Amino acid sequence: MNPINVGLLGIGTVGGGTYTVLKRNQEEIVRRVGRNIVIRIIADRDTEKARRLADRDTTVTADAFEVVSRPDIDIVIELIGGQTIAKELILQAIAHGKHVITANKALLASHGSEIFAAAQQKGVIVAFEAAVAGGIPIIKALREGLAANRIEWIAGIINGTSNFILSEMREKGLAFDTVLALAQKLGYAEADPTYDIEGIDAAHKITIMAAIAFGIPVSFNKVYIEGITQLSNDDIRYAEELGYRIKLLGITKRVAKGIELRVHPTLIPIKRLIANVEGVMNAVVVKGDAVGPTLYYGAGAGAEPTASSVIADLVDVARLLTADPEHRVPYLAFLPELLSNIPIVPMEEVETAYYLRLQVMDQPGVLADITRILADSDISINAMVQKEHAEEEDKVNIIMLTHTTIEKNIIAALDKIEKLPTMAGKIVRIRLEELNK
Numbered sequence: 014m015n016p017i018n019v020g021l022l023g024i025g026t027v028g029g030g031t032y033t034v035l036k037r038n039q040e041e042i043v044r045r046v047g048r049n050i051v052i053r054i055i056a057d058r059d060t061e062k063a064r065r066l067a068d069r070d071t072t073v074t075a076d077a078f079e080v081v082s083r084p085d086i087d088i089v090i091e092l093i094g095g096q097t098i099a100k101e102l103i104l105q106a107i108a109h110g111k112h113v114i115t116a117n118k119a120l121l122a123s124h125g126s127e128i129f130a131a132a133q134q135k136g137v138i139v140a141f142e143a144a145v146a147g148g149i150p151i152i153k154a155l156r157e158g159l160a161a162n163r164i165e166w167i168a169g170i171i172n173g174t175s176n177f178i179l180s181e182m183r184e185k186g187l188a189f190d191t192v193l194a195l196a197q198k199l200g201y202a203e204a205d206p207t208y209d210i211e212g213i214d215a216a217h218k219i220t221i222m223a224a225i226a227f228g229i230p231v232s233f234n235k236v237y238i239e240g241i242t243q244l245s246n247d248d249i250r251y252a253e254e255l256g257y258r259i260k261l262l263g264i265t266k267r268v269a270k271g272i273e274l275r276v277h278p279t280l281i282p283i284k285r286l287i288a289n290v291e292g293v294m295n296a297v298v299v300k301g302d303a304v305g306p307t308l309y310y311g312a313g314a315g316a317e318p319t320a321s322s323v324i325a326d327l328v329d330v331a332r333l334l335t336a337d338p339e340h341r342v343p344y345l346a347f348l349p350e351l352l353s354n355i356p357i358v359p360m361e362e363v364e365t366a367y368y369l370r371l372q373v374m375d376q377p378g379v380l381a382d383i384t385r386i387l388a389d390s391d392i393s394i395n396a397m398v399q400k401e402h403a404e405e406e407d408k409v410n411i412i413m414l415t416h417t418t419i420e421k422n423i424i425a426a427l428d429k430i431e432k433l434p435t436m437a438g439k440i441v442r443i444r445l446e447e448l449n450k
């Protein structure tokens with residue numbers, strides 16, 4: 014059989030990993046696909062770098078548009094990233110009848126609907142396993158492995174860089190900026206690392222998973238996003254003392270009012286497996302009505318783990334090339350004409366528990382004022398600790414864990430508490446999920 018011809022756009026961290034792994038494991042891959050898969054042409058603006066990595070018979074060009082229109086190319090792999098040229102390249106590849114593989118979650122979370130519609134019309138495949146949770150085959154699990162289930166919720170550590178930062182800070186006491194620089198050096202971080210630390214990258218990924226889990230359009234503009242830059246070592250330590258670990262979680266849940274879609278630092282009981290996922294590793298818990306909770310774990314970023322997902326897509330596309338378009342797995346798992354318009358729940362209506370750290374003056378009656386305001390707002394306290402203060406200080410930290418409440422109630426209550434004259438600083442509020450139902 015003729016080989017399958019591939020054009021690779023971008024030979025940076027993931028593109029380089031893809032080229033290396035495909036070459037190294039070619040024999041195994043041919044045994045799986047029954048055909049050879051050959052990267053015929055590579056486009057990168059740094060042609061010298063591409064030339065150094067590529068075999069002599071692979072063409073190298075600085076012009077990515079040359080690749081997407083070449084008649085001999087069957088599959089285009091987009092690993093340039095970003096939402097400008099990458100979008101144009103993918104749309105042009107589709108227009109030329111090429112199947113597309115991409116790791117570009119930023120692009121899919123914002124423009125996925127347009128891209129999938131174009132691909133559907135042209136009868137080509139757009140595959141994106143590497144876009145979510147690096148090397149973990151979570152897209153395949155959600156779209157195919159769990160297809161019998163009504164998905165109830167997904168909670169995941171889906172940004173390797175921020176998990177790496179939190180782990181290194183907690184375990185080695187390293188400074189935030191030092192660990193971020195290391196994550197960049199190791200190829201984990203996005204071109205703009207604020208995407209990682211401000212929760213935007215995780216929001217891209219939870220948007221894609223929510224679409225696949227619930228059969229809704231990709232809705233990035235409706236995600237509530239909070240990153241890890243405001244977290245303090247004190248809160249990480251106090252949470253540990255209470256038996257919880259703080260992780261940046263992407264959460265999506267089917268609730269009576271619609272779909273919750275959010276990313277924020279979250280306390281999780283240390284006894285949960287997911288609370289013990291450290292470093293660049295990612296983990297996603299998916300709760301299905303039939304199967305119950307399932308956990309997927311693996312490297313969330315880096316050259317070869319991500320290449321593992323890109324090449325899995327290559328193998329899938331190569332196998333599907335002979336199936337007619339109507340009988341392929343739908344991009345977002347559900348048939349496009351049967352997508353649902355369940356609303357995304359506004360953040361102020363979301364129900365969750367909270368960790369609160371209140372810095373107060375060490376005076377009689379302070380606690381009574383606080384608990385009265387919480388009780389008036391129908392917020393029930395689950396646990397409370399008052400930390401001893403240093404001798405020279407007259408302020409203390411009170412740590413509280415609440416039972417589940419509605420976001421708007423806690424905002425209103427904390428607003429009142431912050432106005433008490435005995436308060437000595439801004440209240441720290443971190444959401445808490447037991448992840449056990």
Ligand code: NDP
Binds near residue numbers: 024
């Ligand atoms: P890199 O920056 O390492 O690689 C991108 C490559 O594309 C670089 O070699 C870059 O060249 C090249 N490039 C940029 N613009 C152009 C252009 N106009 N024409 C041709 N080449 C161009 O990024 P990554 O490999 O880290 O990421 C690629 C994609 O994979 C992104 O969408 C990212 O979000 C996603 N991803 C990354 C993961 C990771 O662990 N790194 C994991 C999962 C997904 P130059 O170096 O000169 O800019």
Ligand code: HSE
Binds near residue numbers: 146202314315
């Ligand atoms: N920057 C991303 C991360 C890469 O750290 O998880 C993988 O998507």
